[in-house]
Amino acid sequence: MTVLQKKSVNPIEHLTPEDIELIGKELDEIRQGVIDSRGESDARYIRKVIDVHRKIELGSRAVLLASGFPPAWIAGTVGLSIAKILENMEIGHNILHGQWDWMRDPKIHSTTWEWDMASPADQWKHSHNEMHHTYTNVVGKDNDLGYGIMRVDEDQPWSPFHLGQPLWSFINACFFEYGIAAYDLELAAVVAKKQTGDPEFRARAKAVLVKIGRQVRKDYVIHPLLSGPNFLATVAANFTANLVRNLWSNSVILCGHFPEGVETFEKKSIEGETRGDWYLRQMLGSANISGSKAMHILTGNLSHQIEHHLFPDLPSNRYAEIAPKIRDLFDRYGLNYHTAPLPQQVGSAWHKIIRLSLPNGWLQNTTRRNLPSQVAKLWKMTTGAPRVRRALIREQAAMAAAA
Amino acid sequence: MTATVPRPTAAKPALRVLRDRVMRVAELVTTPLLPADYLDLIDPLRSGAALRGRIEAVLPETRDAATVVIRPGADWQPHRPGQYVRIGIDVDGVRMWRAYSITSDLGRTDGCFTVTVKAIPGGKVSNHLVRGTRPGTIVQLDQATGEFCLPEQQPAKALFVTAGSGITPVMGILRNHPELTDSQADTVLVHSAPTPEDVVFGAELRQLAADGRIRLVEQHTDTAGMLDAAALAALVPDLAERATWACGPVGMLEALEEHWAAAGIADRLYTERFRPKVLVTGEGGTVTFTFTKNGTSLEADGAIPILDAAEQAGVLMPSGCRMGICYGCVLPLREGAVRDLRTGEVTTAAPGDGVLVQTCISAAAGACDIDH
Numbered sequence: 001m002t003v004l005q006k007k008s009v010n011p012i013e014h015l016t017p018e019d020i021e022l023i024g025k026e027l028d029e030i031r032q033g034v035i036d037s038r039g040e041s042d043a044r045y046i047r048k049v050i051d052v053h054r055k056i057e058l059g060s061r062a063v064l065l066a067s068g069f070p071p072a073w074i075a076g077t078v079g080l081s082i083a084k085i086l087e088n089m090e091i092g093h094n095i096l097h098g099q100w101d102w103m104r105d106p107k108i109h110s111t112t113w114e115w116d117m118a119s120p121a122d123q124w125k126h127s128h129n130e131m132h133h134t135y136t137n138v139v140g141k142d143n144d145l146g147y148g149i150m151r152v153d154e155d156q157p158w159s160p161f162h163l164g165q166p167l168w169s170f171i172n173a174c175f176f177e178y179g180i181a182a183y184d185l186e187l188a189a190v191v192a193k194k195q196t197g198d199p200e201f202r203a204r205a206k207a208v209l210v211k212i213g214r215q216v217r218k219d220y221v222i223h224p225l226l227s228g229p230n231f232l233a234t235v236a237a238n239f240t241a242n243l244v245r246n247l248w249s250n251s252v253i254l255c256g257h258f259p260e261g262v263e264t265f266e267k268k269s270i271e272g273e274t275r276g277d278w279y280l281r282q283m284l285g286s287a288n289i290s291g292s293k294a295m296h297i298l299t300g301n302l303s304h305q306i307e308h309h310l311f312p313d314l315p316s317n318r319y320a321e322i323a324p325k326i327r328d329l330f331d332r333y334g335l336n337y338h339t340a341p342l343p344q345q346v347g348s349a350w351h352k353i354i355r356l357s358l359p360n361g362w363l364q365n366t367t368r369r370n371l372p373s374q375v376a377k378l379w380k381m382t383t384g385a386p387r388v389r390r391a392l393i394r395e396q397a398a399m400a401a402a403a
Numbered sequence: 404m405t406a407t408v409p410r411p412t413a414a415k416p417a418l419r420v421l422r423d424r425v426m427r428v429a430e431l432v433t434t435p436l437l438p439a440d441y442l443d444l445i446d447p448l449r450s451g452a453a454l455r456g457r458i459e460a461v462l463p464e465t466r467d468a469a470t471v472v473i474r475p476g477a478d479w480q481p482h483r484p485g486q487y488v489r490i491g492i493d494v495d496g497v498r499m500w501r502a503y504s505i506t507s508d509l510g511r512t513d514g515c516f517t518v519t520v521k522a523i524p525g526g527k528v529s530n531h532l533v534r535g536t537r538p539g540t541i542v543q544l545d546q547a548t549g550e551f552c553l554p555e556q557q558p559a560k561a562l563f564v565t566a567g568s569g570i571t572p573v574m575g576i577l578r579n580h581p582e583l584t585d586s587q588a589d590t591v592l593v594h595s596a597p598t599p600e601d602v603v604f605g606a607e608l609r610q611l612a613a614d615g616r617i618r619l620v621e622q623h624t625d626t627a628g629m630l631d632a633a634a635l636a637a638l639v640p641d642l643a644e645r646a647t648w649a650c651g652p653v654g655m656l657e658a659l660e661e662h663w664a665a666a667g668i669a670d671r672l673y674t675e676r677f678r679p680k681v682l683v684t685g686e687g688g689t690v691t692f693t694f695t696k697n698g699t700s701l702e703a704d705g706a707i708p709i710l711d712a713a714e715q716a717g718v719l720m721p722s723g724c725r726m727g728i729c730y731g732c733v734l735p736l737r738e739g740a741v742r743d744l745r746t747g748e749v750t751t752a753a754p755g756d757g758v759l760v761q762t763c764i765s766a767a768a769g770a771c772d773i774d775h
């Protein structure tokens with residue numbers, strides 16, 4: 001998507017500043033309604049999810065002690081994958097957002113929780129809660145827009161490097177937890193600026209390595225050793241469970257902001273942003289996944305990404321309840337409530353990743369007939385001098401605009 | 404008999420060292436969780452767990468008071484009669500901590516102890532404990548603490564002055580010190596309650612009196628009004644010869660303290676307060692304070708203790724007695740000013756001072772930067 005401010009048809013043009021203020025007020029009321037009614041049943045919910053997770057994990061790990069026996073390997077791997085998904089999504093992500101801090105239970109609190117992830121909780125909280133949730137979808141500010149390795153917006157400049165992004169993106173999805181850890185460390189930027197000697201960075205990098213060390217030792221040394229002769233089968237099972245969890249969480253996260261039609265914003269647009277403006281940016285910059293209750297739980301209720309981005313610190317079990325009210329608000333103000341089933345959203349996000357791995361307009365301009373000439377142009381853009389490349393990029397964009 | 408109960412050693416040092424080692428190895432298996440997180444699924448009251456208790460029964464005492472029977476975890480150490488215990492219970496999903504005097508007989512054979520709670524109008528925790536708690540509920544506990552106990556040297560003559568739920572630590576003492584209630588004893592209890600029906604442990608106390616084991620004076624304040632210090636002196640003429648323990652509302656305790664001080668026998672009066680006496684409230688208005696490490700910043704009324712304001716905002720705070728006694732809530736004030744709500748005294752800190760302040764009785768008196 002092009003940033004909303006440069007679009008020919010601005011989807012919020014019809015809203016007056018008063019409308020935006022009223023939207024903000026309504027959303028504040030919805031939020032207060034949930035806060036006022038938070039109570040025992042919510043506390044019971046999160047404790048139940050934690051209890052179920054621990055039992056599934058314990059059971060799966062126990063079954064995997066006999067991982068040399070194929071049915072045990074399959075049951076244990078499926079169980080462990082589900083346990084890891086629950087732990088990262090509905091439990092870890094949401095606790096670290098402070099959604100359950102109101103219970104004042106030191107065991108379930110954003111400041112004490114640690115999760116089954118390569119990235120240490122405190123580093124993730126900074127990059128995710130502060131940076132991404134504050135600057136959601138602002139090109140140049142929100143590093144979650146492509147995580148610094150992907151081009152997911154027309155306004156991010158194209159370079160030949162991006163041709164490989166479908167591949168990087170897939171590799172990143174498989175090892176997502178390490179990608180997140182490197183991302184939280186801002187590893188790419190630190191390396192680019194040659195600041196790896198900075199003591200503050202070193203301390204954080206050390207914390208990440210210690211965390212990864214513990215995680216790897218647990219999944220690939222201790223548990224396999226406990227399963228004795230089944231050492232390798234357990235290594236494979238744990239690797240598979242981590243892979244499944246990584247692919248799943250990556251897919252859910254792609255669905256949140258990358259499907260076609262989700263809006264992005266330019267840096268200038270958030271200067272002097274009011275509460276209402278901020279809400280509106282969250283509304284247009286997020287996409288939901290429709291589906292069953294089980295699907296919502298397994299996505300950590302990030303299937304309610306719009307509701308989550310409006311109210312990141314409300315308990316996740318309440319998003320489903322407020323979703324109809326939010327949707328009604330979208331309808332009344334003529335805004336697009338972006339929701340679709342999981343396969344459709346994942347497909348749309350990958351379509352965008354592939355489309356934007358190519359220069360703006362290239363995919364759109366390419367037909368069966370002009371394929372040879374388009375490929376030749378792409379070759380020139382990739383290998384040609386910068387001036388040639390810029391000219392051809394402009395040409396493709398103009399062709400797409402004219403079509 | 405002395406009031407000191409020998410503390411049992413929970414586990415032999417060598418065994419404890421071994422257990423710690425095993426746990427450290429087990430952590431490699433359970434990381435990022437702790438072995439305890441899994442063991443808690445099986446037995447939350449086991450030895451080595453965070454101290455908890457299970458509520459076994461809630462027995463009504465009066466229309467607004469009940470005795471709560473709690474089975475403590477294996478690491479519980481027996482209390483000294485007169486002490487209180489801090490209980491953390493989830494009310495509407497929110498963990499709240501309160502202190503209650505222990506009322507049970509140390510000789511109980513079932514391993515449980517009891518606290519007796521009077522529901523205060525508007526009191527979230529007390530109403531929940533008296534009316535809304537189901538047996539089986541797990542509560543968080545601290546070890547028993549408090550100094551409202553008989554000294555090793557028993558006084559020949561004792562006087563207890565109590566009002567309302569102030570009877571609870573005294574009942575804990577009477578039940579565990581048979582020498583106070585035997586035929587040779589000279590023990591006087593003056594207790595105030597609105598009506599005869601409102602006297603917590605009324606039947607048990609009246610039986611003791613009927614058997615001639617204590618002298619019981621009931622003051623029913625709905626009909627007879629409040630008891631003042633002069634009336635008390637008239638009721639108990641040999642008051643100066645007695646060691647006196649008093650527990651009840653702040654106003655009553657202050658009147659007694661004044662009277663005893665005026666008579667020059669202040670050292671013979673022991674008092675127990677359940678709530679701090681708030682003398683000075685803030686200037687009003689809101690002040691901002693910041694928790695440095697935790698990154699939280701919030702606005703609070705200058706009349707609300709920092710501890711309460713922070714907890715309401717979802718910050719996990721260390722806490723203790725909530726009345727300025729135990730220093731369990733102390734945090735360093737890096738910069739700013741706080742007001743002691745009991746005295747009005749303002750404490751200020753310049754950057755780098757790190758003055759330790761009790762958050763439970765201090766309110767922000769200006770922008771504050773607290774190291775937490």
